[in-house]
Amino acid sequence: MRQFIVYSVVALNLLSSTVLAGGVQGCMERVLGYRALEADSLKPKADRKIGWRCTDWEVTDAEKREGKCKGSWEQFSDVYSDISFNNFMKFIGDQHVDASDWLKKKADGSIDIDKTASNCYNKHTAANAKVRNFEAHEVFKTDNDRFESYVEKLSDTVSKAPDEVPDADKAKAKDIRANYYELSQRVQDVRVGDHGKHLIKDATKKLKGQLDIETRTLGKDPLNTNVDLKTVDWAKTAQKGIASGKSKQEVRNLIDGFNKEYYKKRNPAEHRSVVRSYIKAGGKAKKCI
Template sequence: MRTFALLALSYLSTAVWAGGYQGCLERVWTYQAYLIDGLNAVNDQTLGFKCANANFDKATGDCRVDWERCESKTAPAPKDKGWRVPEDETKPIDAEATAKKCYEEHNKRGRRIYNFPPFSVAKKQAEFNALITKVNDIVNKAYREIRTADNKHLWEDFDTTTDKIVTARAGDHGPYLLKSAGEHERLKGVVTIKKQKLGPNPVANPPADWETLDWTVTEDEAKRNGVADADERLGKFRADFYKAGSIAQEYDQVIESYKRVQESKTTCR
């Protein structure tokens, strides 16, 4: 299992940039889900399997050869790049500390942190949002069927990391949202953009809080200041910023996927 964690934490080859710290959190999150899936019978497990890019059929979502377990065989284990998880198997991973270390090691090498290909960690997964949904389904099903007093901490760890990812994703997205809002033709010079603080950014240097646009406060204050059509103006900006096919829309869809994971704690367990 530790080998899989190291593979997931160090995987870099894909097309979509995850941003930074949250990309490392998502690697830890996937490993936490892998631990839960590992409680299932071997033939029922989905996570911890990979298919080489050349062998993956995106049309069918399957591998042209057998799915390979993400574990060391006779070859040496992957080289430790500085973010190895604790050696003591009895202790849970510190998700935030591990993600920070992962971020620091990538940053020192001048490397971006990418969304890892879904088919590098799970069977029959071709798209990142679909992987998030699949992971959530696996975790919730296992919660209902095989959770015990001895293993319940696995779901607690998973849920805590989910919350951290939602905050980190929104925080990373915030500066782009705020900048675009301040420059939009329907808002600039008319509507004062108000910020919402999301808490401290664990990897900011110097220390700083994550911030994003506070839609409700911005609209309410604008209306109090006489901008009667503030809702329409903000709606136009939202439609332009998150237009179909844009990077912003793709990023927002990932945030929404993680929010659905959050909500499922109370609706699907």
């Protein structure tokens, strides 16, 4: 039983999420980009990797999301002297940033990513604008815009920052790293939970009469705190199936069969790829804390 449950939890962690998108998730991604910029900016200017944008990007392979910078690379510190969330958004091309501070904080002074994302989304909505998808080449030097690479690049930069900044800034870099890991976990949960309603619906329909689908809660919807974000809890679903009289192998076959078919679809496959990137990046960051 224990071995099966561990398997199921791993399967759950690799389940769906949304790929790089606009909306509230795009706003949450902006917070992570800003925190990475903060950490990297503690290093000497010549050593900084975050805060570069290409002035003229050419796509060379759309399917692989590869490209090259035909123009020049502009550095954030050459455009803005103040490292702020608002300036980061303007740097990556957001056109609707007003003079108010878009970054929201908790009572202890730490970033409230849910309220910041909600504020960011509502500000765009008020301006009759969508939260645009931003690309990796608007954040750092690269030859591809694959979001998985973007996630890993930011995480690696933040994780290594305490070892690469001057001694006077090591404590601050460590604080940012710890906070970045927490924020990343929240973004991952929101991604999984946002798509969870589709997964729950499909799994319930496909496995009706064979398995009762159990769910788990991943916190509140940043845009509506009266709504819980949920996804399938495969571990509890498996336990319930076994308790009903099915063998471990029968339950495993049902779950594996559903996932195999489900992830043949492009969107779910992309969702899983992005979540895997977060899990991989989060694991690296956690080891450093």
